[in-house]
Amino acid sequence: MIGGVVTDRLGEGLAEALEGFRRHLRAERDVSPHTLRAYDGDLRDLYRYAAEVGVREPDGLDVNVLRAWLAQQHARGRSRATLGRRTAAVRAFTAYLHRRGLISKDPGQLLGTPKRPRELPSVLAQDEAHRLLDQMDAEGPLGLRDLAILEVLYGTGVRVSELCGLDIDDLDAERATVRVLGKGNRERTVPIGEPATRAVGHWLRAGRPALAAEQSGPALFLGARGGRLHPTSARRIVHARIAEVGEMSDVSPHGLRHTAATHLLEGGADLRSVQEILGHASLQTTQIYTHVSPERLKQVHRQAHPRGAD
Template identity: 80%
Template sequence: MNADDAPESPAVPREVLAEFERHLRAERGVSPHTLRAYLGDIQDLCRYATEVGVSGVEALDVAVLRAWLARQHSVGRSRATLARRTAAARTFTAYLFRRGLIPDDPGLLLGTPQRLRDLPAVLAQDQVARLLDDMTAEGPLGLRDRAVLEVLYATGVRVSELCGLDVDDLDTERQTVRVLGKGSKERTVPMGDPAARAVQDWLRYGRPELATEHSGPALFLGARGGRLHPTSARRIVHTRIAEVGDMPDLSPHGLRHSAATHLLEGGADLRSVQEMLGHASLQTTQIYTQVSVERLKQVHRQAHPRGAE
């Protein structure tokens, strides 16, 4: 449901929600997923504000926001959901304040719940080597699958970024790829020889077999010649990992986690990995240092004479 379809609320007029949606789309450039989530969060906030008798947007103060979030906690919302809803509320009140619709910004007084983040699952370096080196690449789809996995692991791009790549985004001489990430932020990411060779083989021998008049500039194509969809890319990764066997089933995001972890294990600095992955915050990248430390502790426990009782 978009803002124009939202029920009328005494707390926040429908036209204000519609303008907020346009603000998120045009000025903030948020992803479609974030747009849906934030709009749903704010519509829920509006329903709550109406229930508790808020009669106008100017009465949307910090007490109402905190009470709304407290209700989310009481019904068992996860920390991740609470953190996102807090971020949505802060974005909304900041927008209202800039528009002059409220006298001050109550969102500034909200704390942000800390998310308890599980360590991401990753493949070991020898498992990745087995996956990529032993993969059969017969026919155009086989060549495509090899190139997809090689690029995902070589660059650490998100699956949506991979599927959004065009042929012109590749610089084969410099072995780099131009990526359009979250918030329409562009970055250039390097890729090594194996990925470059796999992509060149796909472009030379695979893509021409699948391309149609509707393919456009898309780098990776589906079986019918259209741009490869993220769902299909996920299926490719799951299928190819299952073919190897004896390793955890990971999604494309798991290959992204693996790439980041292996970069840090190889001596890369956090800032470089942050830039490569397109993380807005260094704090997001630091999760991979925990993965490396946990793996080191596991090796110590298994290999050191006094590592474990």
């Protein structure tokens, strides 16, 4: 079995290689469960195709087979993002095979990468963000929790998975910072700001004790039944709270992360600082992920250009 799929139609060599790669991702590269599931699904599709064309050993996965499989994916209407991820999965797999000496050449290096459109998520204007946080119903334990969640998402720009992974001890209220464990188990310290610090403090004093249960552990944010808050629940909370306020764009937790980055840039933060706050390994990712509003550009022009002001 590989990822829950029977590999009877595959040769023993390819089946073992796929299972070994899965163990490699989980144990050696320490990829996230989400990435592991995505790669698992991508390679399940690849080995179905391999079986159909009679490939039963790793050395049968030449560049022609891989390109034909990707062409089939394109013909089936897969998006550019999906094709890009599947290409990355195949490249990682063939690189693994080459390092293990299971193939003499790495055909994945010959694959092109489909260009993904740079689609930016919706963001809130600064006045909308203030209105959302100032007008939220924060009554009762769930209200206190939800306000703290939105304040932290907007105040820090953390990913929703990072938010749900926070423990109580990760918050340093005195220094107004929070310790975040990001992708690849990279730890960073992020400023959280006074409003978010206050909101979390109110939640810890008056909200969390009412929901805490045996299964709560050290989790900072809890679900209605007392367990650690799940990212799916956090996304639902964000959408519901924005809908309650009304008359503004519906954004996801990712949209709040992007909103935070945008407002930092509008306030004069440099790109390198935003990279550190967001936890990006590459500055290029931050350049794609953030954009500078026309108003910010005009402000910079007025301040910096000799004839930018009247």
